[in-house]
Amino acid sequence: xxxxxxxxxxxxxTVATAADTVACDVGIRDxxxxxxxxxxxPGAQEIDAAGKLVLPGGVDSHCHIDQPSSMxxxxxxxxxxxxxxAACGGTTCIIPFxxxxxxxxxxxxxxxxxxxxxxxxVIDYAFHLIVSDPTEQVLGQELPALxxxxxxxxxxxxxxxALKLGDRQVLDVLAAARREGAxxxxxxxxxxxxxxxxxxxxxxxxxxxxxxxxxHAAQAxxxxxxxxxxxxxxxxxxxxxxxxxxxxxxxxxRAAKARGLRLYAETCPQYLFLTAADLDREGFEGAKYVCxxxxxxxxxxxxxxxGLESGVFDVFSSDHAPYRYDDPEGKQMHGKGAPFNRIANxxxxxEIRLPMLFSAGVxxxxxxxxxxxxxxxxxxxxxxxxxxxxxxxxxxxxxDIAIWDPERRVTISRDMLHDNLDYTPYEGHVVTGWPVTTxxxxxxxxxxxxxxxxxxxxxxxxxxxPAAAHPLGRRVHGFAPESGDYDAPWLGESET
Numbered sequence: 006x007x008x009x010x011x012x013x014x015x016x017x018x019t020v021a022t023a024a025d026t027v028a029c030d031v032g033i034r035d036x037x038x039x040x041x042x043x044x045x046x047p048g049a050q051e052i053d054a055a056g057k058l059v060l061p062g063g064v065d066s067h068c069h070i071d072q073p074s075s076m077x078x079x080x081x082x083x084x085x086x087x088x089x090x091a092a093c094g095g096t097t098c099i100i101p102f103x104x105x106x107x108x109x110x111x112x113x114x115x116x117x118x119x120x121x122x123x124x125x126x127v128i129d130y131a132f133h134l135i136v137s138d139p140t141e142q143v144l145g146q147e148l149p150a151l152x153x154x155x156x157x158x159x160x161x162x163x164x165x166x167a168l169k170l171g172d173r174q175v176l177d178v179l180a181a182a183r184r185e186g187a188x189x190x191x192x193x194x195x196x197x198x199x200x201x202x203x204x205x206x207x208x209x210x211x212x213x214x215x216x217x218x219x220x221h222a223a224q225a226x227x228x229x230x231x232x233x234x235x236x237x238x239x240x241x242x243x244x245x246x247x248x249x250x251x252x253x254x255x256x257x258x259r260a261a262k263a264r265g266l267r268l269y270a271e272t273c274p275q276y277l278f279l280t281a282a283d284l285d286r287e288g289f290e291g292a293k294y295v296c297x298x299x300x301x302x303x304x305x306x307x308x309x310x311x312g313l314e315s316g317v318f319d320v321f322s323s324d325h326a327p328y329r330y331d332d333p334e335g336k337q338m339h340g341k342g343a344p345f346n347r348i349a350n351x352x353x354x355x356e357i358r359l360p361m362l363f364s365a366g367v368x369x370x371x372x373x374x375x376x377x378x379x380x381x382x383x384x385x386x387x388x389x390x391x392x393x394x395x396x397x398x399x400x401x402x403x404x405d406i407a408i409w410d411p412e413r414r415v416t417i418s419r420d421m422l423h424d425n426l427d428y429t430p431y432e433g434h435v436v437t438g439w440p441v442t443t444x445x446x447x448x449x450x451x452x453x454x455x456x457x458x459x460x461x462x463x464x465x466x467x468x469x470x471p472a473a474a475h476p477l478g479r480r481v482h483g484f485a486p487e488s489g490d491y492d493a494p495w496l497g498e499s500e501t
Contacts, residue, residue, distance in 0.1 A: 010046035011039065013447055018054025018408065022061065022397050023379035031059060033404040036446035041400060052442065054408050060378055061397050062097025062128075062405035062443060063359050066385035067190075067247060067271060067322035069351065070101040071121045078349035079334040081327040081425040084125035085460045087355060090424040092451045092458055094356035095407035095440030097128050098386075098395050098466070102160060104135040106167065111136070111147040115156065119465065126463030127456075128445045129405075131391065133190065134159035136178055137168045144181045155467025157390045157474075158188040160247070163229045164196035164297070172236060179240040188388060188474040189237075189244045190271075193229035193254065194221060194298060203346050212344035214291030218281040218299040220345065226298050227253035234261045234268060241476045245269040245388065248324050250276045250298040252308040255317050262317075269388060269473065271320040274354045274361055275300050276309045279430060292336045294430055295348045296326065313380065314371055320388065321380040323358040326351020330428045352430050356422050359407075360415065364436035368411075390468035404447035407440040415439050423456065 015031040020041065032040030032048065070087040072080050082090065091099050103118040105111050111134060118132060134151065136143065136159050148159075161178055162168040170178065182189045202220040206212070211219075230246055234257060237244040249255060249272050258270045279300040284291040294300065312318045328349040329335035339347040359381055366372040372380075378397075386396025393402050417434045419427070443451040450458030 009049040011048040013050045013052070013404075014045050014048030015052045015054050015059055015406065015408065016045070018057045018059035020059045020398055021374050021378055022399070023375055023383040026374060031398065031404075031406065033447045036404055036448070038398060038400055038402050038404050041398070052408065056410075057441070058374070058409040058411055059398065060095070060407050060409055061382040062395075062407050062445065063091075063095050063381045064098045064100070064385040064391065064396050065091060065096045065323050065325070065355060065358060066100045066320060066389055067273070068099050068101050068325035068355055069327070070099065070325075071118075072102060072104050074349060078328055078338050081329045081332070081335065082325070082355075083425075084122040084130070084463075085127070086423065086425040087325070087327075088126040088128045088130070088463055089456055089458065090356040090422065092128050092443045092445065093423045093456065095359045095409070095443055096355065097405035097407070097443060097445045098130065098391065099128065099355075100131045100133055100385075100389060102135050103132045103156070105137050107138040109138065111143055111151060115151060122465070124461040127450050127458030127460055128463045129395070129403075129466050130463055131389070131466040131468050132156055133389075135168070136161055137170070139170065139174050139178050139181075144177060148181055149185050152185045152187050152470075157186070157468040157470050158190065160190040160192065162192045163233065164192065164194040164199055169196050172232070175233070175236050176240060179237055179242050179244070182474070183240055183242045183476055186470040186474055188471050189242065190247050191233045191244055192248070193226060193233045193246050195225040195229045198222065198225040198228070207344055207346065214289065214295055214345050214348060215281070215285035217295050217345035217348070218284050218301070221297055221299050223251040223253045223301060223305070226251055227257055230254040230257045234258070234266065237268070238266060243267040243269065243474055243476070245271060245320070247271045247322075248273050248276075248298060249312075249318070250309070251301045251305045255308060255312050259317050267473070269319045270312075270317060271322050272309050272312065272318050273322055273324040274358055275324070275352050275430070277306060277365065278361060278434065279352075280306060283430070289341050292348045293330050293428055294352060295336070295345065295350055296324070296352045297350045310371060313366065318380070320385050321358070321362055322385070323354035324351070325353055325355040327353045327424055327426050329426055332427070353424055353426050355424060357417055357429070357431055360436045360439050361431065361434065363409070363438040368437050388471055388473050390471040391466060395466075404444055406444045408442040409438055410441045411438045413437070413439045413441065
């Protein structure tokens with residue numbers, strides 16, 4: 006009997022990374038990629054990938070799993086159902102949030118989320134933090150210690166009563182991130198504008214789901230995006246603007262990048278495949294499409310596509326926020342017919358994120374296959390400190406791989422998905438191209454209709470400090486923060 010050279014060989018497929026596309030075999034040993042070449046020797050197991058694409062497993066760097074919302078709603082997916090749904094859609098690593106609510110210890114929050122994940126995930130995961138209460142204790146002790154422990158990214162909000170930070174608090178958080186080398190994600194919407202519009206709309210009897218899109222005006226997103234960029238520029242810290250929905254905010258991001266700022270931006274499926282018209286569906290059906298920022302009109306949708314093509318966006322994430330529709334702990338927590346500001350914010354997207362972008366982007370020629378891999382796999386791994394272990398197919402990296410049938414046509418429906426929801430906002434969408442086999446560290450966890458991953462096999466990942474978060478050494482108020490020849494107490498830096 007011939008002795009196997011590898012634990013597993015994926016043979017005869019077309020391997021694509023963010024940089025290259027090549028026909029070759031993939032040799033896997035001990036859960037890692039150890040060889041990329043034509044005609045590899047035998048594997049103890051082999052997968053025939055002839056006619057298939059062999060892509061890195063997706064990294065979904067923005068999803069909400071088993072997370073109590075600030076409104077009191079409960080997300081439908083725990084780490085078992087969420088991770089299975091991700092794997093069935095070609096994603097092999099998720100980065101959900103450990104969400105601090107006011108008065109909570111960040112360290113206690115992290116311990117709680119580890120308990121939620123333990124024994125459930127079928128793929129690997131890391132955590133972002135959500136910082137909503139940046140006390141002296143949090144910024145001076147808890148946050149620096151957690152960053153050193155591998156929680157190197159966190160999200161802050163400029164809206165929502167229970168989460169929003171004022172500008173001074175934002176500056177404090179950015180300064181702490183700068184000192185520690187962490188990546189900050191920003192939800193950029195102007196809270197006071199939204200509250201002002203909401204009050205007047207509801208006072209005028211315009212409380213149906215469609216008016217959520219009116220209250221969360223694109224101008225409110227633009228202003229907050231501009232302000233977030235300005236505050237980051239003052240502190241000299243790269244930031245990432247999440248779930249960008251509209252041309253107005255994109256113009257602020259494009260202009261900042263053009264003047265040399267290091268800035269990153271993310272968009273999501275709802276801004277490519279849904280519009281504000283979806284919130285105006287019959288009865289209370291529009292509640293299914295309520296998320297913040299909301300989907301915009303068709304013209305803005307086209308601008309988001311152009312941003313993906315031109316490089317305005319660096320990351321494509323799901324922002325999976327799974328609230329069941331017919332559920333008193335979900336979309337109907339305040340009853341069917343509740344005013345738009347009492348509807349749980351969020352739409353699901355973990356499983357459809359990759360196939361829908363592949364079909365409408367790669368399949369139509371709007372983006373290249375390599376750009377698709379970069380947006381969905383490689384760049385998020387780099388930005389959040391998981392590369393080169395995750396995000397590519399490279400010797401030494403984890404064998405996190407999705408094998409795609411680029412010709413498979415699938416009609417998306419609630420019944421064929423694996424999350425724990427009772428609807429999908431993408432019901433009836435037809436896509437061409439779907440991952441038929443998903444491997445996590447060399448183990449097949451999804452194969453042509455069968456879920457094979459065992460709950461609890463997914464591992465927690467410590468994230469490295471992302472190089473993308475390092476300051477540029479620009480002058481701040483006429484001083485050069487990196488020179489070390491002056492006092493800069495507003496950044497917590499002193500002359501050495």
